[in-house]
Amino acid sequence: MTDQGPANPSARAPLLQAIGITKRYGTFLANDDVSIDLYPGEIHALLGENGAGKSTLVKTMYGLIQPSAGELRWLGEKIELSGPSDARARGIAMVFQHFSLFDNLTVAENVALGLDGKETFAAMSARLAQVSRDYGLPLDPRREVWRLSVGERQRIEIVRALMQNPKLLILDEPTAVLTPQEADLLFTVLDRLKGEGRALLYISHKLDEVKRLCDTATILRGGKKIATCNPRSETAASMARMMVGAEIGEVKATTARAVTIPRLLIRDLSMAPDDPHGTYLRNISLEVFGGEILGIAGVAGNGQDEFFSALSGERLAPYEDNVIIDGEAAGNLSVTQRRKLGAAFVPEERLGHGTAPRMKLSENALLTGHAASHMVNHGFIDRPATLKAVDTTTKTFDVRKAKRDPEAASLSGGNLQKFIVGREILREPGVLVVSQPTWGVDAGAAAVIRQALVDLSGRGSAVLVISQDLDELAEISDRIAVMFHGTLSEPVVAANATREKLGLLMGGAAPETATVEEVSHAAGA
Numbered sequence: 001m002t003d004q005g006p007a008n009p010s011a012r013a014p015l016l017q018a019i020g021i022t023k024r025y026g027t028f029l030a031n032d033d034v035s036i037d038l039y040p041g042e043i044h045a046l047l048g049e050n051g052a053g054k055s056t057l058v059k060t061m062y063g064l065i066q067p068s069a070g071e072l073r074w075l076g077e078k079i080e081l082s083g084p085s086d087a088r089a090r091g092i093a094m095v096f097q098h099f100s101l102f103d104n105l106t107v108a109e110n111v112a113l114g115l116d117g118k119e120t121f122a123a124m125s126a127r128l129a130q131v132s133r134d135y136g137l138p139l140d141p142r143r144e145v146w147r148l149s150v151g152e153r154q155r156i157e158i159v160r161a162l163m164q165n166p167k168l169l170i171l172d173e174p175t176a177v178l179t180p181q182e183a184d185l186l187f188t189v190l191d192r193l194k195g196e197g198r199a200l201l202y203i204s205h206k207l208d209e210v211k212r213l214c215d216t217a218t219i220l221r222g223g224k225k226i227a228t229c230n231p232r233s234e235t236a237a238s239m240a241r242m243m244v245g246a247e248i249g250e251v252k253a254t255t256a257r258a259v260t261i262p263r264l265l266i267r268d269l270s271m272a273p274d275d276p277h278g279t280y281l282r283n284i285s286l287e288v289f290g291g292e293i294l295g296i297a298g299v300a301g302n303g304q305d306e307f308f309s310a311l312s313g314e315r316l317a318p319y320e321d322n323v324i325i326d327g328e329a330a331g332n333l334s335v336t337q338r339r340k341l342g343a344a345f346v347p348e349e350r351l352g353h354g355t356a357p358r359m360k361l362s363e364n365a366l367l368t369g370h371a372a373s374h375m376v377n378h379g380f381i382d383r384p385a386t387l388k389a390v391d392t393t394t395k396t397f398d399v400r401k402a403k404r405d406p407e408a409a410s411l412s413g414g415n416l417q418k419f420i421v422g423r424e425i426l427r428e429p430g431v432l433v434v435s436q437p438t439w440g441v442d443a444g445a446a447a448v449i450r451q452a453l454v455d456l457s458g459r460g461s462a463v464l465v466i467s468q469d470l471d472e473l474a475e476i477s478d479r480i481a482v483m484f485h486g487t488l489s490e491p492v493v494a495a496n497a498t499r500e501k502l503g504l505l506m507g508g509a510a511p512e513t514a515t516v517e518e519v520s521h522a523a524g525a
């Protein structure tokens with residue numbers, strides 16, 4: 001364990017110090033006596049497993065929560081932040097992982113809503129255009145947000161933060177939704193901000209990225225600070241070890257996997273979106289075989305959400321044979337009826353879509369499990385069975401939580417994701433459709449989830465994974481198809497799919513087709 005202090009500990013004084021921060025929820029300690037110093041001109045990474053207490057700490061620094069004990073010092077002086085506007089007034093800005101933008105408003109209108117300034121709208125728009133030009137983050141202030149890609153939306157949040165001329169910029173997993181090219185552009189901007197003498201605090205689960213970008217890293221585990229180190233003199237593995245307290249396993253392909261019949265068939269699916277800003281799906285045909293993982297790559301907003309809704313039954317397809325699950329025409333069946341056919345679905349959004357936030361985990365387990373399990377007997381809910389489902393998921397997927405059956409909303413983002421994905425995998429579905437399975441999940445838990453998906457396909461299930469993470473798709477998929485403007489490319493064998501090739505497909509280039517022999521070979525049959 002190392003504690004080397006800042007990478008460049010010259011005569012500079014820290015900008016912000018958190019000293020002995022403790023945050024209690026009941027008897028649970030989300031932060032336990034955490035101290036951290038943030039210096040101007042330095043990018044400081046905040047690392048830790050899901051639930052380690054990272055968000056709790058940065059929310060304290062941004063005035064969103066009050067600590068139970070400990071204090072903040074700004075340029076050596078004790079401060080108390082009554083709320084985010086107080087933090088912003090001091091020069092602290094934050095870019096959240098979840099965007100808080102209004103689709104029907106323009107870029108400039110959205111920025112105006114998030115600023116406390118008193119300048120006129122015209123002056124603000126001009127400043128917005130200027131800041132975005134200065135930092136090489138192009139934005140048209142008059143464009144409506146729904147027309148923008150995810151990367152461009154994040155750009156709005158960053159430009160809005162920069163317009164406050166912050167001394168400290170906090171970024172919560174900023175690259176989780178970006179393509180590799182967009183992430184590179186962001187790194188250039190962050191380096192420049194550092195060069196301007198600003199302090200940056202950077203939460204990420206991507207350790208290679210942290211090594212490349214950050215000068216210092218503080219590692220939290222179980223709410224406590226474990227170490228402060230120089231990430232450049234560590235390896236991704238050594239930092240992961242400090243985070244987890246153990247080695248992280250690699251995902252192992254199952255051997256003797258038998259690719260069988262197509263268990264999920266999509267036949268010439270074309271559908272108008274239900275949202276005026278959504279994407280038309282056009283002539284999508286796909287076969288997902290039992291025993292394989294088929295990955296769907298693509299930049300977000302190219303029809304992945306609409307495709308997921310059509311597969312899960314949240315929206316009915318025009319024809320019943322547009323979607324066939326284990327030989328049954330399912331295009332016009334409800335979500336519950338599709339579950340009864342042995343299919344399971346894990347949506348991208350965890351709260352509100354994947355779970356009901358104010359309901360307990362056991363009640364959530366019942367919501368999706370009742371169609372095809374023993375949780376309801378003769379019309380009565382078997383409460384011990386629902387609790388058992390929670391316990392089994394918790395144990396198998398190492399879901400960390402403050403009590404046995406808490407409300408879904410009280411779990412950290414990554415732990416909730418482990419719970420949702422785990423819950424569905426443990427039902428042993430014949431067909432699993434999962435969107436962004438490891439989004440926001442730490443490296444150790446991501447390996448567990450990916451292994452569980454590989455093992456599920458190894459037991460003969462057809463698994464369809466929609467993900468923006470090309471490394472993830474390359475690691476677990478047998479074949480990969482790319483979604484672009486509502487159309488789906490022919491799948492290519494994952495082993496032959498380079499990042500360049502997938503990148504071209506993501507931009508709409510003509511695909512190559514995989515033969516059945518290649519598919520069987522790729523799946524190890």
Ligand SMILES: Nc1ncnc2c1ncn2[C@@H]1O[C@H](COP(=O)(O)OP(=O)(O)OP(=O)(O)O)[C@@H](O)[C@H]1O
Binds near residue numbers: 442
């Ligand atoms: N309002 C709350 N009530 C009860 N427990 C909470 C509350 N907010 C957070 N916690 C708990 O505090 C712990 C730390 O959560 P926090 O969100 O800070 O973790 P994190 O490191 O940011 O995780 P992730 O990487 O998954 O986002 C978690 O176990 C979480 O369940």
